[in-house]
Amino acid sequence: MNSKKPLLTAAAGLALLGTAGCGSTGTAQDAASDEAAGASTPAASSGTASSGAPATGGQYQNGEYTATGSYIPPSNTKEEVTVSLTLSDGVVTDVEVSTSGNHPTSKRYQAEFTGGVQQEVVGKPLDEVKVDKIASSSLTSSGFNKALDEIKSEAAR
Amino acid sequence: MESWSFEAIGTQWEISAEAPLDAETRAAVTGLVSEYDAALSRFRSDSILSGLSHGGGTVSLPRYTAELFSLFDSLDRLTGGRMNPLVGGSLELLGYGPGYRLTPQGPAAGAPPWPEAVRWESGARDDVRLSLDRPGTLDVGAAGKGQLVDLVWELVTGRGYASVVVDAGSDMRHCGPGLRVGLEHPFDPNQAIGVVHLQDRALCASATNRRAWGNGLHHVLDASTGLPVRAVAATWVLARNAMTADGLATALFLTDPSSLAAEFQFDYVRMFSDGRAEYSPAMAGVLFS
Numbered sequence: 001m002n003s004k005k006p007l008l009t010a011a012a013g014l015a016l017l018g019t020a021g022c023g024s025t026g027t028a029q030d031a032a033s034d035e036a037a038g039a040s041t042p043a044a045s046s047g048t049a050s051s052g053a054p055a056t057g058g059q060y061q062n063g064e065y066t067a068t069g070s071y072i073p074p075s076n077t078k079e080e081v082t083v084s085l086t087l088s089d090g091v092v093t094d095v096e097v098s099t100s101g102n103h104p105t106s107k108r109y110q111a112e113f114t115g116g117v118q119q120e121v122v123g124k125p126l127d128e129v130k131v132d133k134i135a136s137s138s139l140t141s142s143g144f145n146k147a148l149d150e151i152k153s154e155a156a157r
Numbered sequence: 158m159e160s161w162s163f164e165a166i167g168t169q170w171e172i173s174a175e176a177p178l179d180a181e182t183r184a185a186v187t188g189l190v191s192e193y194d195a196a197l198s199r200f201r202s203d204s205i206l207s208g209l210s211h212g213g214g215t216v217s218l219p220r221y222t223a224e225l226f227s228l229f230d231s232l233d234r235l236t237g238g239r240m241n242p243l244v245g246g247s248l249e250l251l252g253y254g255p256g257y258r259l260t261p262q263g264p265a266a267g268a269p270p271w272p273e274a275v276r277w278e279s280g281a282r283d284d285v286r287l288s289l290d291r292p293g294t295l296d297v298g299a300a301g302k303g304q305l306v307d308l309v310w311e312l313v314t315g316r317g318y319a320s321v322v323v324d325a326g327s328d329m330r331h332c333g334p335g336l337r338v339g340l341e342h343p344f345d346p347n348q349a350i351g352v353v354h355l356q357d358r359a360l361c362a363s364a365t366n367r368r369a370w371g372n373g374l375h376h377v378l379d380a381s382t383g384l385p386v387r388a389v390a391a392t393w394v395l396a397r398n399a400m401t402a403d404g405l406a407t408a409l410f411l412t413d414p415s416s417l418a419a420e421f422q423f424d425y426v427r428m429f430s431d432g433r434a435e436y437s438p439a440m441a442g443v444l445f446s
Contacts, residue, residue: 118446
């Protein structure tokens with residue numbers, strides 16, 4: 001099972017290169033690479049082919065390709081994913097993925113999925129937290145905000 | 158941003174986009190939501206799935222349910238049978254079923270094994286044929302609402318709308334300029350425990366506090382025992398679509414993130430009833446400290 005992780009990570013990096021915005025309506029029928037596309041926020045990407053380049057008509061030339069994608073995780077520390085792969089007769093024969101690991105926890109990404117543990121969560125009153133929406137189990141943010149408004153106006157009396 | 162709100166499948170919906178949705182799009186959304194509910198609701202005795210509750214048998218369902226059942230196949234396997242749509246029968250025993258009796262109807266019971274009891278395949282008439290070898294109650298709620306969010310989001314973006322956000326009771330699918338989303342404290346709805354940045358993917362949450370009906374009974378059950386889970390209090394999952402995020406948010410009550418990471422790409426925060434929280438690497442810095 002663990003051997004699958006680097007592949008998924010590779011797919012995430014590759015998907016960065018081709019992910020469009022709103023229009024790309026990935027459905028669950030798509031391949032695993034699409035599954036990975038949502039893992040990161042596409043910010044910028046650059047690609048270099050050390051030998052050969054994709055030809056037209058869906059054919060790919062043999063060679064070793066390297067591309068780098070960057071994304072901003074919610075920690076707001078820019079991360080880069082570099083993917084190198086070897087193509088032989090249209091088949092990927094080798095894949096290497098490296099991450100910049102700017103944030104300390106990102107370094108562990110490939111080895112271990114639990115990034116961290118906080119011994120005690122800290123709640124902050126919503127008054128002090130500017131958000132666009134609230135993620136709760138089954139209450140809407142609009143209903144939530146209305147309830148909050150009511151509470152606030154009552155408390156202000 | 159223009160937004161449109163309505164109530165359906167027992168929750169509040171809010172759809173926002175750069176331009177207001179025209180009447181035709183709204184009608185299409187309403188039609189889609191009704192179709193989904195009529196096919197899959199556990200709370201409607203006239204739904205297609207409810208037809209299985211008396212003697213089992215085979216039903217014909219919309220084509221898109223193949224993705225849903227495929228996800229459930231994976232989650233059942235990855236949780237070792239602890240997450241299983243046949244838990245619907247166990248939920249009803251505890252009182253959470255049509256009529257909302259909310260009093261236990263008998264001793265807790267585990268669900269029949271999903272891979273043994275259920276067969277499904279894409280049918281010849283652009284449908285999905287699902288067979289159940291015994292009477293049973295399928296509850297697809299663990300990922301169904303998320304899938305409906307996706308289907309609505311795809312419908313609206315497919316009609317050319319930009320920056321579309323579909324939010325059904327805080328199961329969200331997003332594209333466009335990023336949003337700051339507060340993670341509601343599971344023990345205090347006036348507080349948030351952190352803020353995530355949501356952009357071009359989906360965010361779903363699950364918690365045991367909302368749909369609880371006393372004496373330790375709530376709606377997240379371990380399918381192998383038929384009893385409510387206790388250690389995890391709330392989960393939040395970011396994934397590429399809402400169906401996946403919704404399903405994984407429930408699965409994280411029943412298994413460890415690492416077992417799910419073998420087959421799914423996602424980020425998560427999960428909080429335990431003792432106040433502890435753990436999170437995936439990209440979520441570092443999301444929780445208040």
